[in-house]
Amino acid sequence: MTMRRRRVSWKILGFFILMLLLAGSAAAQSTAVEVQAAAKNGWIKQNNIWYYYKNNKKVKGDWVFYNSKYYYLKPKNGAMAENELVTAKPDGLQYYLGQDGVMVTGWQQIDEDWYYFNKSNTPGSMRYGWLTEKNSAGEKKKYFLDKTTGIMHADELLKVGKKYYYATENGSLLVGWKTIDSKRYYFTLTGTYKAWQQIGNDWYYFEDEGYVKTGWLTYNGDKYYLSKKAKNKGARLTGTQTISNKTYHFDSTGVLEYEVNESDATIDQPGEAHTIKNFLLGALQPVGKTLYVWGGGWAQPTATYIGVYPEWVTWFNSKGSSYNYANFMDLSVTTRAKGLDCSGFVGWSTYQVMETQSGVGSGYVAEASTIASVYASRGYGALWSQSKLSQSNYLGRFKAGDVGSMSGHTFIVIGQCSDGSLVIVHSTPPCVQINGTTTPSGGYDSEAVELAKQYMNQYYPSLVKKFNLSCSVGSSYIRASNILRWNTKTLSDPDGYKTKSAGQVLENMFGGGE
DSSP, X not given: OHHHHHHHHHHHHHHHXXXXXXXXXXXXXXXXXXXXXXXXXXXXXXXXXXXXXXXXXXXXXXXXXXXXXXXXXXXXXXXXXXXXXXXXXXXXXXXXXXXXXXXXXXXXXXXXXXXXXXXSSSTTBBOOEEEEEEOTTSOEEEEEEOTTTOOBOOSEEEEETXXXXXXXXXXXXXXXXXXXXXXXXXXXXXXXXXXXXXETTEXXXXXXXXXXXXXXXXXXXXXXXXXXXXXXXXXXXXXXXXXXXXXXXXXXXXXXXXXXXXXXXXXOOOOSSOBHHHHHHHHHTTTTTOBBOTTTTTSTTGGGOSSOOHHHHHHHHHOOTTOOGGGOOOOOHHHHTTOXXXXXXXXXXXXXXXXXXXXXXSOSOOOTXXXXXXXXXXXXXXXXXXXXXXXXXXXXXXXXXXXXXXXXXXXXXXXXXXXXXXXXXXXXXXXEEEEEEOOTTOOXXXXXXXXXXXXXXXXXXXXXXXXXXXXXXXXXXXXXXXXXEEOTTTSBOTTOGGGSOHHHHHHHHHTSOO
């Protein structure tokens, strides 16, 4: 009995031991499976490549947000992208995954090129086109990223739409002047200008290609000159300027008004001989150079100055077509030295033929209405009154060189025409000029008017254009004047001017007329 119980006990014990061993093995296998399953959720590095698992499956072609950062798993094998550009699903946009696979935002250099990846509005996606942002100093900077590749343009001239821009070496757009291939541009954040634009104190004209024009420009029928000099290249010129050895005058808006001194080479200079011809030649010198100034020519040193006074030319060149002598009637010595009134003109012209050097005596100026009689009283010649001039209906009664006096005005006769009209030279607002009178009966289609227009337009075209001169005056110069007829002792007439018509005198003085 006792022996049998022991055998049964060992068998039972052995069975239980076997069951325990089997149970332990099963428990160990179950734990290993649980550990393996847990390892396939999250990041796993295999063969130096990182993968991300969800429920034992690799994530492929999708984003993972981990520790507040984005990562991208490649669609083919699920490998984590790093230091590379990818085209990501589902939006198909390009992104850059940098070191450790983290998605990049902001600026990123890839090889030798720079790109920008959005910080908002689809963060991390590649930016194209315009980008404006502030630098570390708070300054607004603008960039252009290629619309196809996303590469930042740098150190180049850009055309975007119809405007031009310049990207500097660091990619930010230039604001200001730059010369490229000898052409001068002015760049802004909104592109180059077109047509007229003021920059600083100067005006410029910009071609459609964005650079400033230089040289002559015709715009809306007006002519301008745009500087070719390196300093302020393209700036619109105003005032008196010398261009290619010629002198021009431009108004305050840059419009060409006239060419200065264009007739200097045409008219002979008066000589020292006391002749009618020299008297008239001297009287022509201020034409196109001198403005009418109230009281001008009375004050020293101009009353006794040989030659055209330099200040007259300066004042003439400084004033445009809107000049009005009435705005300068202070009668100061300074103002009176800027030009000539009618009496100052006749007195100055007389001084030129009477004297050979400046500063002699007190000059030959007198009141306009009496200057003919004053000269006659000094023995220079005979006074011809209306009673003598009006004979034969004034025909042949005026001679070259006569000094005319009328109420409020005085003038010099160049000659008379066959219809009785006179060609004269005088200082009358706005300037010293040649005019033709009407016929004695008042006809403006006179020979003298035609001659005056012919010679003024041929030899002083800019003066005519500047002031829109009519070149004509009324019959009062004939019918309301007295004249001084020079005697031969004072002014001789070896050239026979007193016997010539106005047309013949003009032709002789100007060297052949047309």
